[in-house]
Amino acid sequence: xxxxxxxxxxxxxxxxxxxxxxxxxxxxxxxxxxxxxxxxxxxxxxxxxxxxxxxxxxxxxxxxxxxxxxxxxxxxxxxxxxxxxxxxxxxxxxxxxxxxxxxxxxxxxxxxxxxxxxxxxxxxxxxxxxxxxxxxxxxxxxxxxxxxxxxxxxxxxxxxxxxxxxxxxxxxxxxxxxxxxxxxxxxxxxxxxxxxxxxxxxxxxxxxxxxxxxxxxxxxxxxxxxxxxxxxxxxxxxxxxxxxxxxxxxxxxxxxxxxxxxxxxxxxxxxxxxxxxxxxxxxxxxxxxxxxxxxxxxxxxxxxxxxxxxxxxxxxxxxxxxxxxxxxxxxxxxxxxxxxxxxxxxxxxxxxxxxxxxx
Amino acid sequence: xxxxxxxxxxxxxxxxxxxxxxxxxxxxxxxxxxxxxxxxxxxxxxxxxxxxxxxxxxxxxxxxxxxxxxxxxxxxxxxxxxxxxxxxxxxxxxxxxxxxxxxxxxxxxxxxxxxxxxxxxxxxxxxxxxxxxxxxxxxxxxxxxxxxxxxxxxxxxxxxxxxxxxxxxxxxxxxxxxxxxxxxxxxxxxxxxxxxxxxxxxxxxxxxxxxxxxxxxxxxxxxxxxxxxxxxxxxxxxxxxxxxxxxxxxxxxxxxxxxxxxxxxxxxxxxxxxxxxxxxxxxxxxxxxxxxxxxxxxx
Numbered sequence: 001x002x003x004x005x006x007x008x009x010x011x012x013x014x015x016x017x018x019x020x021x022x023x024x025x026x027x028x029x030x031x032x033x034x035x036x037x038x039x040x041x042x043x044x045x046x047x048x049x050x051x052x053x054x055x056x057x058x059x060x061x062x063x064x065x066x067x068x069x070x071x072x073x074x075x076x077x078x079x080x081x082x083x084x085x086x087x088x089x090x091x092x093x094x095x096x097x098x099x100x101x102x103x104x105x106x107x108x109x110x111x112x113x114x115x116x117x118x119x120x121x122x123x124x125x126x127x128x129x130x131x132x133x134x135x136x137x138x139x140x141x142x143x144x145x146x147x148x149x150x151x152x153x154x155x156x157x158x159x160x161x162x163x164x165x166x167x168x169x170x171x172x173x174x175x176x177x178x179x180x181x182x183x184x185x186x187x188x189x190x191x192x193x194x195x196x197x198x199x200x201x202x203x204x205x206x207x208x209x210x211x212x213x214x215x216x217x218x219x220x221x222x223x224x225x226x227x228x229x230x231x232x233x234x235x236x237x238x239x240x241x242x243x244x245x246x247x248x249x250x251x252x253x254x255x256x257x258x259x260x261x262x263x264x265x266x267x268x269x270x271x272x273x274x275x276x277x278x279x280x281x282x283x284x285x286x287x288x289x290x291x292x293x294x295x296x297x298x299x300x301x302x303x304x305x306x307x308x309x310x311x312x313x314x315x316x317x318x319x320x321x322x323x324x325x326x327x328x329x330x331x332x333x334x335x336x337x338x339x340x341x342x343x344x345x346x347x348x349x350x351x352x353x354x355x356x357x358x359x
Numbered sequence: 360x361x362x363x364x365x366x367x368x369x370x371x372x373x374x375x376x377x378x379x380x381x382x383x384x385x386x387x388x389x390x391x392x393x394x395x396x397x398x399x400x401x402x403x404x405x406x407x408x409x410x411x412x413x414x415x416x417x418x419x420x421x422x423x424x425x426x427x428x429x430x431x432x433x434x435x436x437x438x439x440x441x442x443x444x445x446x447x448x449x450x451x452x453x454x455x456x457x458x459x460x461x462x463x464x465x466x467x468x469x470x471x472x473x474x475x476x477x478x479x480x481x482x483x484x485x486x487x488x489x490x491x492x493x494x495x496x497x498x499x500x501x502x503x504x505x506x507x508x509x510x511x512x513x514x515x516x517x518x519x520x521x522x523x524x525x526x527x528x529x530x531x532x533x534x535x536x537x538x539x540x541x542x543x544x545x546x547x548x549x550x551x552x553x554x555x556x557x558x559x560x561x562x563x564x565x566x567x568x569x570x571x572x573x574x575x576x577x578x579x580x581x582x583x584x585x586x587x588x589x590x591x592x593x594x595x596x597x598x599x600x601x602x603x604x605x606x607x608x609x610x611x612x613x614x615x616x617x618x619x620x621x622x623x624x625x626x627x628x629x630x631x632x633x634x635x636x637x638x639x640x641x642x643x644x645x646x647x648x649x650x651x652x653x654x655x656x657x658x
């Protein structure tokens with residue numbers, strides 16, 4: 001089932017959570033609403049679910065206007081950040097709840113309910129925990145039960161609010177893959193909220209990046225990462241160094257002043273050399289080196305007193321034999337400049353790479 | 360003798376379960392515990408013992424004789440009627456109020472909380488007096504009530520009203536912290552799963568506050584049966600008609616009928632003991648679920 005929201009606005013007192021949001025979600029896709037906290041992503045999800053009602057705008061499921069329908073009528077599966085399992089019910093009864101509360105003429109028989117719940121228990125690999133209470137389960141298990149409970153009613157769309165937010169890194173990684181596999185099997189239109197760009201880029205077919213109650217960009221993970229529509233998207237989807245400078249006739253000059261045009265460079269797109277290699281470099285002094293992990297992270301102080309972060313491979317690091325408090329030369333390989341939120345990175349995914357003159 | 364006490368205690372010190380850093384010297388501990396125990400014995404166990412001792416002083420036969428007296432039977436019946444009306448009404452009110460306050464935001468919320476606490480802060484005698492001023496012969500609505508031949512003061516309706524007023528915070532006050540701690544997540548989950556409002560309430564909201572509710576009902580009932588002040592003002596002490604158990608105890612005592620007075624009092628004391636037991640169980644269970652609520656919310 002496709003979802004379409006148009007012109008959604010929502011205020012909480014003086015706080016404007018959503019400002020005229022439009023979004024189209026094609027049927028069968030797994031979509032991420034990505035943004036920092038307070039960007040309105042959870043509110044948008046709750047508006048789609050019918051748990052929150054927008055001040056203006058419409059919500060459509062498969063072209064049908066359901067703006068005035070309640071959460072109960074919309075037939076959505078909702079997975080809450082803190083699971084919201086019924087604590088006084090066993091795992092089995094939690095999953096069966098949505099079937100048991102159906103009006104009598106639509107309610108499956110006890111046998112059918114048992115079969116359905118057992119199928120779902122197999123799906124979430126918790127067959128042996130059916131008689132346990134939520135408080136006896138781990139976080140990852142609770143989240144799986146919450147998913148099974150939402151799927152039991154065969155919802156038309158599945159909405160997940162920060163589904164992995166409360167889990168530790170390892171479990172999160174496992175559940176993420178599990179959800180992706182599940183989606184590939186069931187193909188139910190799914191929307192999940194996250195503030196973790198890695199999670200969004202890895203899991204989703206389509207990413208909607210949100211900021212301050214607006215959608216900044218919608219696109220495939222590849223599109224939003226490689227062709228960001230605004231400086232916000234660029235800086236939210238990865239680490240960046242922010243420089244200031246001057247843009248002049250297609251050339252960019254990095255300067256020290258804080259009031260210049262913002263210029264973004266990702267840490268792995270900065271090259272460190274020991275010798276000056278032409279005009280397009282600036283001088284810096286290394287301050288911290290963290291060689292743990294696949295990439296070596298270097299923090300250096302530029303000649304105009306700003307901190308810059310550089311990432312290089314272990315091989316490069318060994319070749320350079322870098323140490324603390326050494327003077328090095330840094331060359332940006334690729335930069336991103338946005339003019340009034342216009343992408344300066346080329347439309348075909350090729351970043352405009354300009355060399356900068358050191359001040 | 361006095362010198363030997365700290366000495367002896369010093370020898371038994373060094374209990375590994377007690378942390379050294381937070382522990383007091385042994386004699387201070389003994390002193391404090393001793394004081395607390397003495398206080399309990401003097402003000403709780405001794406009076407309780409006296410009640411049962413005096414009630415059964417002339418034998419079980421005399422004790423049981425008390426409960427054949429029509430006035431006593433009437434007092435017990437009236438107490439049961441008053442509690443039987445006041446408690447269910449307060450349960451309904453308490454659940455509704457706690458639910459509204461715990462789960463929703465609305466204008467006048469803090470005013471409602473203050474109003475719920477009012478009976479705690481107002482002297483029961485004043486509460487009773489208010490009803491007399493309202494419904495009594497010389498009261499605001501008195502002439503109208505007489506004209507329609509409705510008796511409230513010095514009659515059963517007045518006693519029920521006074522009991523309701525005095526006991527109405529108990530259920531709401533017990534449920535409120537539970538409802539607030541649990542938030543709305545489970546109700547929202549139930550709604551998205553297709554449950555109706557009533558289904559959500561009876562299958563999710565109510566079971567989650569079960570123990571707090573039982574605790575509240577028990578406390579409310581104990582107070583409803585034991586209330587003296589407010590009921591005393593509106594009752595008029597008509598023997599066999601408007602005397603509740605606590606009032607009847609006073610009447611009997613003033614008539615120097617000590618055994619019957621203490622026999623009736625022993626019933627109230629038994630009720631208190633029962634209340635304490637149920638309260639402990641309910642407190643333990645509801646503490647359990649509040650902790651679970653906290654854990655679930657990731658606190």
